[in-house]
Amino acid sequence: MNHATDSAVVNYEVRDNIAIISLNSPPVNGLGLPLRQGIQQYFYAASEDPTVKAIVIASSGKLFCGGADITEFSGKLANATPALPALLRELEESQKPIIATINGMALGGGLELALACDYRIALFSAKMGLPEVNLGILPGAGGTQRLPRLAGVETATQMIVSGAPVDANTALASGFIDCIHDESSSFLDAAISYARELLASNAPVKSCAELSVDTSSLPEHFFTDFRQSIARRTRGFYAPEQCIQCIEGACKLPLDKGLALETQLFSKCMTSPQARAQQHLFFAERAATKIPGVSSKTLPRTISSVAIIGAGTMGGGIAMNFANVGIPVILLELKQDALERGLNTIRTNYDISVKRNKITQPQLEQRMALIQGTLTYNSLAGCDLVIEAVFENMDIKKQVFAQLDAVCKPGAILASNTSTLDVNEIAASTSRPQDVIGLHFFSPANVMRLLEIVRGDKTADDVIISTIKMAQRIRKVPVVSGVGWGFIGNRILEPYGREAARLMLEGASPAQIDRVLYDFGLAMGLPSMIDLAGIDVGYLTRQADRDMFYGRDPAYAAICDKLYTLERYGQKTGRGFYIYEGRDKQEDPEIMPLANEIAQEHNIEVREISDKEILERTIYMLINEGAKVLEEGIAYRSSDIDTIYCNGYGFPGHVGGPMHYADEIGLEHVVNTLKQYQETLGDYGKEWFSPAPLLERLVAEGKSFKSLSTAS
Ligand code: 3HC
Numbered sequence: 003m004n005h006a007t008d009s010a011v012v013n014y015e016v017r018d019n020i021a022i023i024s025l026n027s028p029p030v031n032g033l034g035l036p037l038r039q040g041i042q043q044y045f046y047a048a049s050e051d052p053t054v055k056a057i058v059i060a061s062s063g064k065l066f067c068g069g070a071d072i073t074e075f076s077g078k079l080a081n082a083t084p085a086l087p088a089l090l091r092e093l094e095e096s097q098k099p100i101i102a103t104i105n106g107m108a109l110g111g112g113l114e115l116a117l118a119c120d121y122r123i124a125l126f127s128a129k130m131g132l133p134e135v136n137l138g139i140l141p142g143a144g145g146t147q148r149l150p151r152l153a154g155v156e157t158a159t160q161m162i163v164s165g166a167p168v169d170a171n172t173a174l175a176s177g178f179i180d181c182i183h184d185e186s187s188s189f190l191d192a193a194i195s196y197a198r199e200l201l202a203s204n205a206p207v208k209s210c211a212e213l214s215v216d217t218s219s220l221p222e223h224f225f226t227d228f229r230q231s232i233a234r235r236t237r238g239f240y241a242p243e244q245c246i247q248c249i250e251g252a253c254k255l256p257l258d259k260g261l262a263l264e265t266q267l268f269s270k271c272m273t274s275p276q277a278r279a280q281q282h283l284f285f286a287e288r289a290a291t292k293i294p295g296v297s298s299k300t301l302p303r304t305i306s307s308v309a310i311i312g313a314g315t316m317g318g319g320i321a322m323n324f325a326n327v328g329i330p331v332i333l334l335e336l337k338q339d340a341l342e343r344g345l346n347t348i349r350t351n352y353d354i355s356v357k358r359n360k361i362t363q364p365q366l367e368q369r370m371a372l373i374q375g376t377l378t379y380n381s382l383a384g385c386d387l388v389i390e391a392v393f394e395n396m397d398i399k400k401q402v403f404a405q406l407d408a409v410c411k412p413g414a415i416l417a418s419n420t421s422t423l424d425v426n427e428i429a430a431s432t433s434r435p436q437d438v439i440g441l442h443f444f445s446p447a448n449v450m451r452l453l454e455i456v457r458g459d460k461t462a463d464d465v466i467i468s469t470i471k472m473a474q475r476i477r478k479v480p481v482v483s484g485v486g487w488g489f490i491g492n493r494i495l496e497p498y499g500r501e502a503a504r505l506m507l508e509g510a511s512p513a514q515i516d517r518v519l520y521d522f523g524l525a526m527g528l529p530s531m532i533d534l535a536g537i538d539v540g541y542l543t544r545q546a547d548r549d550m551f552y553g554r555d556p557a558y559a560a561i562c563d564k565l566y567t568l569e570r571y572g573q574k575t576g577r578g579f580y581i582y583e584g585r586d587k588q589e590d591p592e593i594m595p596l597a598n599e600i601a602q603e604h605n606i607e608v609r610e611i612s613d614k615e616i617l618e619r620t621i622y623m624l625i626n627e628g629a630k631v632l633e634e635g636i637a638y639r640s641s642d643i644d645t646i647y648c649n650g651y652g653f654p655g656h657v658g659g660p661m662h663y664a665d666e667i668g669l670e671h672v673v674n675t676l677k678q679y680q681e682t683l684g685d686y687g688k689e690w691f692s693p694a695p696l697l698e699r700l701v702a703e704g705k706s707f708k709s710l711s712t713a714s
């Protein structure tokens with residue numbers, strides 16, 4: 003009996019006495035209302051059919067199930083009958099055994115669906131996890147209650163609070179799946195055989211309601227210690243604590259009461275601004291891969307070998323990304339000693355990973371073997387992608403690209419990791435500008451998730467698509483930017499940094515500015531960030547374009563320039579805005595007197611600065627410049643700016659990025675506040691605090707940044 007066509011979201015068939023309910027809702031079998039209704043309908047059919055003795059829940063796609071349909075969260079559908087928690091309770095109380103057949107990813111509600119079944123068989127390659135915490139919520143369909151019962155408190159807490167999936171072997175060892183099958187082509191047959199074995203052995207139906215959480219071997223103070231261990235990583239996030247409270251509840255409460263607690267805390271999370279922010283980022287990351295004017299059907303070029311030019315800070319880190327996923331890399335340097343230094347640094351970084359148990363020694367050797375050093379350009383002739391990471395100097399870059407143009411095969415993608423230079427100019431220095439693109443990695447390049455892809459005027463569509471796919475392969479978050487000073491990220495950073503420097507002249511200390519921004523949720527405040535990036539780096543950038551900065555304001559970043567002349571470049575020289583000893587820093591008593599001196603020279607009034615003013619003048623500058631970047635078409639959507647800031651600049655994910663934050667607090671409020679500073683800060687205010695025309699227009703039309711993307 004086969005009850006559904008391929009276009010149905012659920013397929014149903016009965017093979018002998020086994021009913022098979024197959025989820026068939028691409029791309030991820032999201033448990034939206036139609037899928038929930040389909041599951042329920044066929045569950046009832048199987049329950050009522052006297053010939054059916056067991057039920058298999060499987061998937062017709064590559065994934066088992068990606069969880070609740072996140073697009074339903076902003077409306078009423080998520081709670082429409084059957085709601086997921088209630089449906090899963092029904093399955094759990096089934097009179098006939100249900101076997102979840104986990105052929106691929108089972109995430110969130112998808113894993114919760116499997117946990118509500120009686121037995122679980124997984125394909126060896128399947129991954130299972132409860133990533134809800136990354137969406138600002140908690141597993142709300144029984145995950146916080148069933149997983150601790152089946153896998154134990156420690157595994158469950160780790161999985162639920164980190165959101166990270168585990169593989170099938172780990173799941174089996176933890177006890178929340180029952181067996182693993184090794185071959186994908188015969189997986190469904192294996193699941194059916196497994197169901198028959200269960201029937202033959204009179205295996206009982208199971209319900210988590212009959213299980214309590216085993217806390218007998220739980221270390222004393224487990225939850226207190228766990229909270230401490232995640233405090234830094236989860237600072238400012240609301241959902242992790244709610245997850246822990248649910249698991250604590252599971253340890254004490256019967257299933258129905260635990261589920262009620264879960265529902266209560268789930269809805270508290272779901273209605274929080276953080277959930278909106280984190281869900282915004284989920285969709286933002288995916289939207290960023292869709293490029294206006296470029297068909298998603300464009301075929302990517304093959305990238306199976308990569309070359310990096312320059313084995314310095316960036317080149318070495320970039321090379322590691324490729325070796326980490328098994329792609330061979332050729333690393334080119336000018337001189338043997340520089341090459342050896344670069345390769346040694348890579349090995350040292352991998353050594354640290356081995357010491358931290360992140361990789362094994364054989365993995366280290368495998369990865370090092372994938373990175374070959376060279377001093378000659380001819381070795382790059384066969385590479386599919388070349389990434390240049392030499393000194394930030396246009397003439398040197400042009401020389402490098404001329405050599406690449408001469409030796410690289412036709413169709414090779416030629417990329418520059420420049421952080422400021424004009425990608426069009428670099429492209430024009432070759433005979434193949436269509437193959438040239440900017441790939442702006444962030445430091446440390448082997449760690450930071452963001453990759454800003456800079457689309458030159460002539461960059462070919464398939465080069466853009468290829469680099470987006472390549473970024474995903476090396477586990478980066480790609481965002482495409484147009485060509486323009488500082489692209490998206492650094493362009494917006496500039497006025498934000500300018501305000502920090504100016505606020506010091508007006509009387510705010512580095513520590514006060516850092517505290518305000520850190521408390522807002524940023525990984526670090528501006529003075530600390532400038533110290534880390536290097537005061538010399540910013541200085542040299544300003545000198546390269548003096549008019550753009552000092553032409554508008556003779557006191558522009560004057561405190562930074564002063565520190566530069568004192569050779570206080572930040573952490574690298576042990577002194578910048580702070581005094582450093584190793585990683586420890588302390589306030590420097592000389593900074594404020596220096597700032598006061600400069601303020602006097604430039605007739606800047608020194609006064610007490612409130613925390614509110616610091617926050618507004620820095621964060622609203624990000625927003626204002628973001629609006630300009632958007633209007634100029636350098637960024638395609640406001641959510642791209644959010645993705646960049648949350649993945650490359652330490653902006654708190656629970657705030658959702660500067661542009662989402664602006665939408666949340668209201669664009670009118672942002673404009674009014676900018677105008678207020680425009681008036682109260684004298685000539686300085688008039689110079690820098692004009693609201694961006696796009697902001698004013700959106701306010702006049704009663705619109706948000708988000709409305710710009712949803713309209714297109
Ligand atoms: N709901 C709605 N849409 C989803 C979705 C979901 N759970 N998961 C993915 N999608 C959409 C994506 O937005 C994307 O749409 P697009 O093509 O229009 O951009 C499409 O499906 C494909 O997604 P990916 O590009 O991410 O595909 P991948 O193959 O790279 O990854 C995945 C698949 C690993 C499942 C990844 O999509 C993912 O991590 N999804 C989210 C998983 C998750 O967080 N689940 C928990 C949901 S909340 C929940 O279950 C609550 C419950 O406890 C009550």
Ligand code: NAI
Nearest residue numbers: 312313314315316317335336340391392393394420421445
């Ligand atoms: P670096 O000074 O650490 O390394 C540059 C390396 O390139 C040196 O090892 C040098 O020997 C080599 N090199 C110079 N000319 C060469 C040539 N003609 N052929 C081969 N090798 C050559 O510099 P870093 O910091 O790695 O920067 C490299 C590029 O990355 C620059 O364009 C920079 O703007 C960009 N960038 C730097 C970031 C950072 O935080 N350091 C962040 C993002 C981008």
